[in-house]
Amino acid sequence: MELKDVVLQTLNEIENGVDEKGFKDITFGVNTGEIEFLQSFKERLFVLFEGLRQDELWTEEAQDSQSKAESKLELILGFLQFQLALIDARLDSINRQMMDAEEGNSNLGYS
Numbered sequence: 001m002e003l004k005d006v007v008l009q010t011l012n013e014i015e016n017g018v019d020e021k022g023f024k025d026i027t028f029g030v031n032t033g034e035i036e037f038l039q040s041f042k043e044r045l046f047v048l049f050e051g052l053r054q055d056e057l058w059t060e061e062a063q064d065s066q067s068k069a070e071s072k073l074e075l076i077l078g079f080l081q082f083q084l085a086l087i088d089a090r091l092d093s094i095n096r097q098m099m100d101a102e103e104g105n106s107n108l109g110y111s
Contacts, residue, residue: 037090041083048079 052072 037086041086044079044083048076051075 052075055068
């Protein structure tokens, strides 16, 4: 079984294993921006997995398996660092939106 198949099978098992209440909790309050963010994240992960599987994508400089492994590890670390920065930015944005909404509600007399 290829890595892609394993990843897809795992995602499918996770998706089917979520109970109805958990599913409702996950989708409650999700907006279009959040859906786009998650879809984009999913696509980038898929591209990373596909890229790691393709040996011909790695430069001729990385002739031996250790060099290829190091190159792949550097790619993964860079990708994870980038994703963490995106997640931090997204969380900051959501927190600002929540604070703005709370301020708006308090100005209207809601508590």
